[in-house]
Amino acid sequence: MNYSRFLNAVSLARRPSPIRELTEILQRSPPTMISLASGMPNTEMFPFQEATFKLMDGTSLTVDKTLMKKALQYSATQGLPDLIEWLKKLQVAEHNPPTYNCHGEDKEMDLLVTTGSQDGLCKTFEMLINPGDSILMESPTYPGTLAVVKPLGCNILDVDSDGDGMKPGHLREILSRWNPSDVSKPREEVPDIPRILCLIPNGGNPTGAGLTMERRKEIYEIARKYNLLIIEDDPYYYLQFSKPRLPSLLSLDEDGRVIRSDSFSKILSSGLRLGFITGPKKLLERVKLHMQASILHTSSLSQILAIKLLDQWGLDGFRNHVDEVSQFYLERRNILLAAAEKWLTGLAEWNNPRGGMFLWMKLLGIDDTYKMIKERAMEKEVLFVPGRDFFSDSTKKSSYVRAAFSLSTPEQMDEGMRRLAELIKDELQAEKDG
Amino acid sequence: MLLNRSVSIFLRGRKALVNETLVKDYNRFLNNVSLARKLPAIREMVDIQQKSSQTMISFAAGMPSFEMSPFQEATFKLKDGSSLTMDETSIKKLTPYTSSQGLPELVELLEKLQIEEHNPPTCRISCNGEGREMDLVVTTGNQDGLCRLDPHGCNVLGVDSDQEGMKPSHLREILSRWNPSDVSKPRQEVPDIPRILYLNPNGGNPTGAGLTMERKKEIYEIARNYNLLIIEDDPNYYVQFTRPRVPSFLSLDEDGRVIRLDSFSKVLSAAGLRLGFVTGPKLLLQRLVLHTVAGVLHSSSLPQILAFQLLNQWGFEGFRNYADEVSQFYLKKRNMLLAAAGKWLTGLAEWTVPNGGLFLWIKILGIDDTHKMITDKAIEKQVLLVPGNAFFQDSGKKSSYVRASFSDQTWEEMDEGMRRLAELIKEELKGKKED
Numbered sequence A: 001m002n003y004s005r006f007l008n009a010v011s012l013a014r015r016p017s018p019i020r021e022l023t024e025i026l027q028r029s030p031p032t033m034i035s036l037a038s039g040m041p042n043t044e045m046f047p048f049q050e051a052t053f054k055l056m057d058g059t060s061l062t063v064d065k066t067l068m069k070k071a072l073q074y075s076a077t078q079g080l081p082d083l084i085e086w087l088k089k090l091q092v093a094e095h096n097p098p099t100y101n102c103h104g105e106d107k108e109m110d111l112l113v114t115t116g117s118q119d120g121l122c123k124t125f126e127m128l129i130n131p132g133d134s135i136l137m138e139s140p141t142y143p144g145t146l147a148v149v150k151p152l153g154c155n156i157l158d159v160d161s162d163g164d165g166m167k168p169g170h171l172r173e174i175l176s177r178w179n180p181s182d183v184s185k186p187r188e189e190v191p192d193i194p195r196i197l198c199l200i201p202n203g204g205n206p207t208g209a210g211l212t213m214e215r216r217k218e219i220y221e222i223a224r225k226y227n228l229l230i231i232e233d234d235p236y237y238y239l240q241f242s243k244p245r246l247p248s249l250l251s252l253d254e255d256g257r258v259i260r261s262d263s264f265s266k267i268l269s270s271g272l273r274l275g276f277i278t279g280p281k282k283l284l285e286r287v288k289l290h291m292q293a294s295i296l297h298t299s300s301l302s303q304i305l306a307i308k309l310l311d312q313w314g315l316d317g318f319r320n321h322v323d324e325v326s327q328f329y330l331e332r333r334n335i336l337l338a339a340a341e342k343w344l345t346g347l348a349e350w351n352n353p354r355g356g357m358f359l360w361m362k363l364l365g366i367d368d369t370y371k372m373i374k375e376r377a378m379e380k381e382v383l384f385v386p387g388r389d390f391f392s393d394s395t396k397k398s399s400y401v402r403a404a405f406s407l408s409t410p411e412q413m414d415e416g417m418r419r420l421a422e423l424i425k426d427e428l429q430a431e432k433d434g
Numbered sequence B: 001m002l003l004n005r006s007v008s009i010f011l012r013g014r015k016a017l018v019n020e021t022l023v024k025d026y027n028r029f030l031n032n033v034s035l036a037r038k039l040p041a042i043r044e045m046v047d048i049q050q051k052s053s054q055t056m057i058s059f060a061a062g063m064p065s066f067e068m069s070p071f072q073e074a075t076f077k078l079k080d081g082s083s084l085t086m087d088e089t090s091i092k093k094l095t096p097y098t099s100s101q102g103l104p105e106l107v108e109l110l111e112k113l114q115i116e117e118h119n120p121p122t123c124r125i126s127c128n129g130e131g132r133e134m135d136l137v138v139t140t141g142n143q144d145g146l147c148r149l150d151p152h153g154c155n156v157l158g159v160d161s162d163q164e165g166m167k168p169s170h171l172r173e174i175l176s177r178w179n180p181s182d183v184s185k186p187r188q189e190v191p192d193i194p195r196i197l198y199l200n201p202n203g204g205n206p207t208g209a210g211l212t213m214e215r216k217k218e219i220y221e222i223a224r225n226y227n228l229l230i231i232e233d234d235p236n237y238y239v240q241f242t243r244p245r246v247p248s249f250l251s252l253d254e255d256g257r258v259i260r261l262d263s264f265s266k267v268l269s270a271a272g273l274r275l276g277f278v279t280g281p282k283l284l285l286q287r288l289v290l291h292t293v294a295g296v297l298h299s300s301s302l303p304q305i306l307a308f309q310l311l312n313q314w315g316f317e318g319f320r321n322y323a324d325e326v327s328q329f330y331l332k333k334r335n336m337l338l339a340a341a342g343k344w345l346t347g348l349a350e351w352t353v354p355n356g357g358l359f360l361w362i363k364i365l366g367i368d369d370t371h372k373m374i375t376d377k378a379i380e381k382q383v384l385l386v387p388g389n390a391f392f393q394d395s396g397k398k399s400s401y402v403r404a405s406f407s408d409q410t411w412e413e414m415d416e417g418m419r420r421l422a423e424l425i426k427e428e429l430k431g432k433k434e435d
Helices: A009-013 A018-028 A065-072 A081-095 A117-128 A143-152 A168-175 A180-184 A213-225 A281-293 A300-344 A369-380 A410-433 B005-016 B041-051 B088-092 B104-118 B142-147 B168-175 B180-184 B213-225 B282-294 B301-345 B370-381 B411-434
Strands: A048-055 A060-063 A109-114 A134-139 A155-162 A196-199 A229-233 A258-263 A275-280 A348-350 A358-363 A400-404 B071-078 B083-086 B134-139 B196-199 B229-233 B258-263 B276-281 B349-351 B359-364 B401-405
Touching: A009 A117, A009 A281, A048 A065, A048 A300, A060 A065, A060 A300, A065 A300, A081 A109, A081 A300, A109 A117, A109 A281, A117 A143, A117 A229, A117 A258, A117 A275, A117 A281, A134 A143, A134 A168, A143 A155, A143 B282, A155 A168, A168 A213, A196 A213, A213 A229, A275 A281, A300 A348, A300 A358, A300 A410, A300 B301, A369 A400, A369 A410, A369 B041, B071 B088, B083 B088, B083 B301, B104 B134, B104 B301, B134 B282, B168 B213, B196 B213, B213 B229, B276 B282, B301 B349, B301 B359, B301 B411, B370 B401, B370 B411
Parallel strands: A134 A155, A134 A196, A196 A229, A229 A258, B196 B229, B229 B258
Antiparallel strands: A048 A060, A048 B071, A109 A275, A258 A275, A348 A358, A358 A400, B071 B083, B134 B276, B258 B276, B349 B359, B359 B401
């Protein structure tokens, strides 16, 4: 694959930081090398020496003096070597990417630790998008992605979706505007041909949809035909409710066209800001250069905490933990669905979420939920996210609301749905009167 | 007209409150990408939630459940023997997403620190509600804050400097190409007029230079004249070797034209934590927050909670004592390296004494391309320094300089390192003679 077709001018202009490169020379040198090169602050002046973390299961994690020094010092851009190794093993065990063994090739699988999966995505888009470019995205989708992509001057092509995720039929229809032969023409000749496809295959945000296996294969074939890069935004992968988990697009990726973004936010901690991207070396190299110019690297302490925990768990322990987490959210989902049935039958419609933590509800007879929420939610004391912001055209009115089932107790869910029912009835009444 | 200098600057400062030097239009400085950023509605909902009573039931934010977090408690042992505990309540803060601006209690504490240390004119009552009102954002390291200012495709105008930092006279010379009246013309008419001035006022990297107060005031006036934003990149502020510390640009900032970048990397010796903070006019910092919302969402909570607890435990006294300890430490290291350089490099190289930070900027006499010398021979000679060409806008330009850091090396290493460098230089000169 020719990756330079996808890179924007800013990304192409990035050069390695000479100081970071010297750090790499240092890492290859014998201990007799004396370095006066990098401005690493002195470890003697670190105020923190050691730390112990008590876990919920009664065990402890210790960060000793040596490890603490590592945690407080500048480290490699791409992430701590131990953590990267563990995560690569996880990716192989879980996805068995076809690109893993492509040694020396541009598409060889590479991995970077990011400051949250959103950071990885943001840097990926900032690498690929030129003003005026087109990008194919599911509709509705995660506003966080819209917040990255829109200011970059991108033209968003909305692809319809349903409970089974993005619809390949509609994707084909949108792409039929161009000839597959157009993809080999230079950019200037076909400036508006889309080159990027972005989707959330599991526990879709906001829909809770799960892309079926057939659709995954179909979409991969379409991406092949039109030489698209696929950005697989998958923070709810481990929160799929059906077992076994559906294979990722990374697992189908013979061509090296998938950049996959994973997150620890739903399975470990959101506050830590820890995620990782997996994809073709040639592209991840550019993201790494961007990191050199910005965060330098993800917080070493967060990384050390993660690797200590993951090492203690091992792959099996990790799998047990994520199963526990998905079970937890499945139970929560069922409680919310029961409450919705009890109070909202006839007032709203919804699909059962296949994963994640969101219920996407269409409120019947209400065409602007944003207005409804802004005006009445405080008074009725129930809060949802209005559907409007999950669409690329945020001025368009929406009948939908998104409800999260991660934090509320069963009592709150029941009461919350009751309040929503009242809210809807009040609004319908007001519209009748108005 | 006959008033002495310090009084006239004081008067000018007072006048600024009603004067044209106040920055009124911040949009003039923002690029297209920044102007296009918007706050996602989810954040709006979180705001509503925060204003509501306890009886509000929210299904808005997609925050993971506390019940599924593996962490219960944490204890950190400090160098001075004391302990810092993150109890269940504190550790719970790791689970959810926090504000993109930064952990609220840390932001509050840092704002107090900035007021204590710099007394910025922009945090006074007179600025309340205005675009230039002082604001503060926590970043994932100083460099992250810098990057979010997004200077892509930029034409860099290099301003000469010496051991007292950037030279105001050269700055004036460069700017004389334009008329001060040009600054009020629309962007399209004068597309190449500079709007940003960037500098590293203390322990400059790589020069170790320290900008004097006199020069700071001059530069501030020039920035006023040409309506420039000043990016004050100051990770070594607390590692200045002279006392009292030279006041910052932020402390002079009547107009609201300074964006100041602070870092915890050198002063808390916590480079790996990736923690810094930006202080500046609210209107500009809110744009920075919008980019953060699209990117990292917020800096890692763990370093923020840690920093907050530590600074809270120390108080400002404790923090200042610690900062003094740190600068004393690096001063000793500087003197060691200067001694080693004096011992081995006299006659072979020249250098000025750094006023802060961790770097010595050495000019090697008779060598015009240190990049070649280092990348070819350093590994063989087993001494590593950074060749000077890395520090110029045009990295293709040859440089006689090298940058040497003085931080975690022992005296023996510095002594031996300088000896190896001396050998390296002699061999290189000999090689050239023979060419």
